[in-house]
Amino acid sequence: MGLQMKRQSKWLKASLLSLVLLLAAGCRHYRGDDMYDDDEGGGVGDVSHFYGEHVTREQEMELLSQDTFYFSYDGYDLAPGDVLAVYAHARKLLKHPGASVRIEGHTDERGSREYNVALGERRAKAVAQILMSKGVPSHQIHVMSYGKEKPVAFGHDESAWKQNRRALIVYESE
Amino acid sequence: MLNATQRFFLSGVLLFGLISPAMAKTLMNIIIDGGQLGGVPMAVLPFSRDARDPLEDIATVIREDLQNSGQFQMTPAAKLRQFPDDEPAVDYGYWRQLGVESLLLGRVQKAQDREYTVYFQLLDVFKNTSNRRLPILSMRFERIKPEDLRRLGHHIADLVFEKLIGVRGVFSTRIAYVSVKQGEKGRLHTLEVADADGHRPKTLYRSPFPLMSPAWSPNGRQIAFVSFEGNRARIQIVDVLKGQVTQVTQYPGINGAPAWSPDGRRLALVLSKEGNPKIYVLDVASKQLRAVTSGTGIDTEPYWMPDGRHLVFTSNRGGKPQIYQVDLDTQKVTRLTFEGVYNARPSVTPDGKRLVMMHQRESAGPFSIAVQTLDSGQVTPLTRASLDDSPSIAPNGMMVLYGSQRANQSVLGAVSLDGRIKLQLPAQEGQVQEPAWSPFLS
Numbered sequence: 183m184g185l186q187m188k189r190q191s192k193w194l195k196a197s198l199l200s201l202v203l204l205l206a207a208g209c210r211h212y213r214g215d216d217m218y219d220d221d222e223g224g225g226v227g228d229v230s231h232f233y234g235e236h237v238t239r240e241q242e243m244e245l246l247s248q249d250t251f252y253f254s255y256d257g258y259d260l261a262p263g264d265v266l267a268v269y270a271h272a273r274k275l276l277k278h279p280g281a282s283v284r285i286e287g288h289t290d291e292r293g294s295r296e297y298n299v300a301l302g303e304r305r306a307k308a309v310a311q312i313l314m315s316k317g318v319p320s321h322q323i324h325v326m327s328y329g330k331e332k333p334v335a336f337g338h339d340e341s342a343w344k345q346n347r348r349a350l351i352v353y354e355s356e
Numbered sequence: 357m358l359n360a361t362q363r364f365f366l367s368g369v370l371l372f373g374l375i376s377p378a379m380a381k382t383l384m385n386i387i388i389d390g391g392q393l394g395g396v397p398m399a400v401l402p403f404s405r406d407a408r409d410p411l412e413d414i415a416t417v418i419r420e421d422l423q424n425s426g427q428f429q430m431t432p433a434a435k436l437r438q439f440p441d442d443e444p445a446v447d448y449g450y451w452r453q454l455g456v457e458s459l460l461l462g463r464v465q466k467a468q469d470r471e472y473t474v475y476f477q478l479l480d481v482f483k484n485t486s487n488r489r490l491p492i493l494s495m496r497f498e499r500i501k502p503e504d505l506r507r508l509g510h511h512i513a514d515l516v517f518e519k520l521i522g523v524r525g526v527f528s529t530r531i532a533y534v535s536v537k538q539g540e541k542g543r544l545h546t547l548e549v550a551d552a553d554g555h556r557p558k559t560l561y562r563s564p565f566p567l568m569s570p571a572w573s574p575n576g577r578q579i580a581f582v583s584f585e586g587n588r589a590r591i592q593i594v595d596v597l598k599g600q601v602t603q604v605t606q607y608p609g610i611n612g613a614p615a616w617s618p619d620g621r622r623l624a625l626v627l628s629k630e631g632n633p634k635i636y637v638l639d640v641a642s643k644q645l646r647a648v649t650s651g652t653g654i655d656t657e658p659y660w661m662p663d664g665r666h667l668v669f670t671s672n673r674g675g676k677p678q679i680y681q682v683d684l685d686t687q688k689v690t691r692l693t694f695e696g697v698y699n700a701r702p703s704v705t706p707d708g709k710r711l712v713m714m715h716q717r718e719s720a721g722p723f724s725i726a727v728q729t730l731d732s733g734q735v736t737p738l739t740r741a742s743l744d745d746s747p748s749i750a751p752n753g754m755m756v757l758y759g760s761q762r763a764n765q766s767v768l769g770a771v772s773l774d775g776r777i778k779l780q781l782p783a784q785e786g787q788v789q790e791p792a793w794s795p796f797l798s
């Protein structure tokens with residue numbers, strides 16, 4: 183019994199210690215070659231920003247593989263779950279000042295063509311604004327809109343429409 | 357004022373560069389919506405000619421034009437039994453018995469090699485009760501080349517239409533549209549110009565990138581449009597005769613929705629270079645650019661009122677897209693549409709009295725083409741399909757061309773402003789969209 187208690191408390195101590203170390207590490211800016219950490223300020227209460235400091239290379243590649251962001255009908259607010267991927271692109275652009283992206287806005291086929299160009303631009307801008315909020319200079323970002331002129335799905339129902347309401351991040355130079 | 361023959365030859369000069377071999381198929385299908393076809397009972401007889409000449413059948417061109425206008429009850433060619441080609445040979449009793457009121461007949465005579473003389477006479481069957489009387493219209497055209505016969509047919513149809521209906525015909529006008537075809541190396545977008553009946557399409561501009569918003573200059577010699585080479589939007593102008601292209605704007609952001617002023621000197625257009633898409637007016641010669649709307653919303657799709665001092669446009673400043681008007685002197689903006697949740701892409705009839713637009717009556721409902729009387733505000737839907745867009749009004753204000761969807765294909769349709777007559781321009785290869793009806797070309 184006594185031995186078991188002692189072992190337990192020893193395990194507990196070890197776990198507590200590692201937790202403290204982990205937290206301490208988390209508060210430090212890692213400045214190695216694989217720095218994915220994005221900015222110096224570190225907004226208090228910005229959970230995603232805090233999270234971003236722990237991104238592993240694998241996670242970062244995974245985030246960067248998302249280059250398409252979908253929107254609701256007539257909407258141009260980015261889905262909350264997409265923000266982390268945009269942050270990853272921001273980190274990449276900050277790390278590679280010579281890189282630049284084109285952000286293309288697209289819409290579904292409903293509505294007028296030129297109004298859809300305007301709506302698509304708002305979607306592209308929603309992505310661009312997050313990049314810029316992370317400090318990416320505007321000369322690395324080219325915002326444009328194709329409206330409903332370049333659909334990827336050709337049906338006339340919601341299953342096609344939801345695939346077409348999108349913004350793309352396209353690297354024009356890496 | 358030009359006479360009809362002068363008009364024809366002027367338009368010949370203007371359109372010379374566009375003439376290509378005729379396509380021998382009917383591109384229009386007429387659908388009369390809601391009941392009987394009214395209009396003038398009429399017969400167009402085959403024009404007599406030397407049977408050894410393999411000529412375009414000019415009477416068929418005229419008959420189809422008039423038929424497709426929906427303003428005539430046309431005796432089908434197969435039912436015709438008498439074929440006079442000159443007034444003295446007409447048996448009026450026979451035509452009265454058939455109920456035909458207007459009779460068109462004519463001749464195509466060879467003058468010399470590859471040159472013909474064409475005569476026509478338009479007769480009022482019931483006016484000519486006993487004595488032979490003058491045709492209500494008759495004309496002779498000389499030195500007509502075989503390849504000009506189709507164009508002459510449209511011209512004669514215009515003259516007959518104006519004589520009988522009292523409104524200038526639009527059969528000699530042209531339409532521009534965007535065609536999208538899937539090629540081996542991706543999509544090919546072309547700007548096409550064709551006769552008003554869809555015949556003789558000719559490519560004016562091609563691009564692997566989308567093309568949008570073709571707009572004819574008031575003299576019909578230029579078309580402004582939007583292209584996206586290198587994924588950058590720009591407004592360009594193509595010369596209809598020479599095919600020469602000049603760039604108008606390439607600002608960061610949107611460069612869209614060009615619209616010529618009635619005097620042809622200015623272009624209203626949309627730029628988002630300052631943030632939000634706003635309406636600007638560009639003086640084409642001096643390149644002077646002036647913003648005419650402001651605010652945080654989307655303003656787009658300007659169209660000139662005939663007075664040249666006001667623009668109508670689409671804006672979401674009230675939440676959803678609606679049509680507004682801006683006074684170019686005072687920049688005062690007034691809202692024009694209140695019915696429906698989505699009104700966009702406005703254009704105005706030549707008399708300035710009616711607005712034609714895309715209209716969605718209720719959320720998740722179909723997008724149709726609708727007309728709104730500006731005085732009363734009364735809105736009348738003209739089409740009932742679910743995805744109609746890009747209406748463009750004929751220069752005589754009687755018909756509207758628009759883009760529609762049929763069986764997963766983009767096609768063009770036309771509807772009369774009274775909603776009674778609908779036409780489809782049947783499937784061409786690929787997608788056909790964004791029609792723009794030319795002004796009168798002579």
